[in-house]
Amino acid sequence: MNPFNYERASATDAAIKSGAMHGAKFLAGGTNLVDLMKYGVESPTTLVDINHLGLGDVTSLTDGSVRIGALVKNSDLADHPIIKSQYPLLSQALLSGASPQLRNMATTGGNLLQRTRCYYFTDISFPACNKRMPGSGCAAIKGYNRIHAILGQTDRGPESKETCIATNPSDMNVAMAALDATIEVEGAKGKRTIPFSEFHKLPGATPWIETALHPDELIVAVTLPPARFARNAYYLKARDRNSYAFALISVAAGLEMGDGQVKSAGLALGGVALKPWRSVEAEKSLLGKPASPESFRQAAEIALHGARGYEHNSFKIEMAKHGVVRALTLASMGTSETTA
Numbered sequence: 001m002n003p004f005n006y007e008r009a010s011a012t013d014a015a016i017k018s019g020a021m022h023g024a025k026f027l028a029g030g031t032n033l034v035d036l037m038k039y040g041v042e043s044p045t046t047l048v049d050i051n052h053l054g055l056g057d058v059t060s061l062t063d064g065s066v067r068i069g070a071l072v073k074n075s076d077l078a079d080h081p082i083i084k085s086q087y088p089l090l091s092q093a094l095l096s097g098a099s100p101q102l103r104n105m106a107t108t109g110g111n112l113l114q115r116t117r118c119y120y121f122t123d124i125s126f127p128a129c130n131k132r133m134p135g136s137g138c139a140a141i142k143g144y145n146r147i148h149a150i151l152g153q154t155d156r157g158p159e160s161k162e163t164c165i166a167t168n169p170s171d172m173n174v175a176m177a178a179l180d181a182t183i184e185v186e187g188a189k190g191k192r193t194i195p196f197s198e199f200h201k202l203p204g205a206t207p208w209i210e211t212a213l214h215p216d217e218l219i220v221a222v223t224l225p226p227a228r229f230a231r232n233a234y235y236l237k238a239r240d241r242n243s244y245a246f247a248l249i250s251v252a253a254g255l256e257m258g259d260g261q262v263k264s265a266g267l268a269l270g271g272v273a274l275k276p277w278r279s280v281e282a283e284k285s286l287l288g289k290p291a292s293p294e295s296f297r298q299a300a301e302i303a304l305h306g307a308r309g310y311e312h313n314s315f316k317i318e319m320a321k322h323g324v325v326r327a328l329t330l331a332s333m334g335t336s337e338t339t340a
Ligand SMILES: Cc1cc2nc3c(=O)[nH]c(=O)nc-3n(C[C@H](O)[C@H](O)[C@H](O)COP(=O)(O)OP(=O)(O)OC[C@H]3O[C@@H](n4cnc5c(N)ncnc54)[C@H](O)[C@@H]3O)c2cc1C
Pocket: 025, 026, 027, 028, 029, 030, 031, 032, 033, 034, 035, 050, 070, 071, 096, 097, 098, 099, 102, 105, 106, 107, 108, 109, 110, 111, 112, 113, 114, 169, 170, 171, 172, 217, 218, 219, 220, 244, 245, 246, 247
């Protein structure tokens, strides 16, 4: 690990000022950043500890929405009475991630920004990774690409500086995408909010730019709109082990039912793209339809439209389609107490 300075910030404006210094990084739970520093992937010159900024509350707002401070721990969020009762999809997604010990450290802001688990990104002995070393190419295209993207990737060949088939590994992000959250950030130029769908970036021609966050900006909160899917929600996660493993594919499904028909839907997939893959078209296809295998299968086809696999991950396309049908079916049967 390289030497670095450590600073404990006690106020948001001081944290933002320190965070704007060249090479500085915010430190929240440290469960991703410190690992990446040990691997030599990240080498910040200063760590600005933001754990004492008072951003650890979950608050109900008068318009029915809920504001989650950036420093709320994943375990506290999953168990919070408002989240468990009104947003079980988020609670389920959080509880499916990592381990209890990690969830006790991991924060909302850090989870939003956790970096890809692509082996060629996290292992610096591989020379080609456009994320880690812009312009170096992509070793995953011809490598062991079992956990990689099937949607939204850039593939112009292993040598291209634009190629990237990594995925976003977060479970929380998938639920937040389906719930249509917004992200509140603060920087030297003031505050702004970013719709969830615009926060994470697909690789496009610049795979090393991962989010809409500016380097000096601090995430202060995430806001969830008034709850629609409390009664009918299901987070499905398919993985190699039943605990302590990232998703091969995951599906966050929420339904608002009325008179036997879908009144509104939230549908997002994880493990398939470099951002949580919300399919607004698939959501729309469900509107006014009964909760039936036919309408769910149609939504799955729409959500996976254009999917393309590689040597080791083509199985994900069918797996994701089945996952969508199963998650919607289980959501339509009612949120289960045991999964929240
Ligand atoms: C063994 C293991 C298994 C795991 N399994 C899963 C899993 O199954 N599912 C899953 O979803 N996750 C999993 N994780 C990942 C874990 O959820 C993340 O490491 C965690 O959420 C990151 O949060 P943190 O607070 O520790 O972030 P940190 O490591 O402190 O920070 C991560 C990044 O976010 C930045 N940052 C943090 N907070 C802010 C802020 N408020 N504003 C601006 N920038 C900020 C930091 O500078 C850093 O770049 C696993 C991790 C490990 C180690």
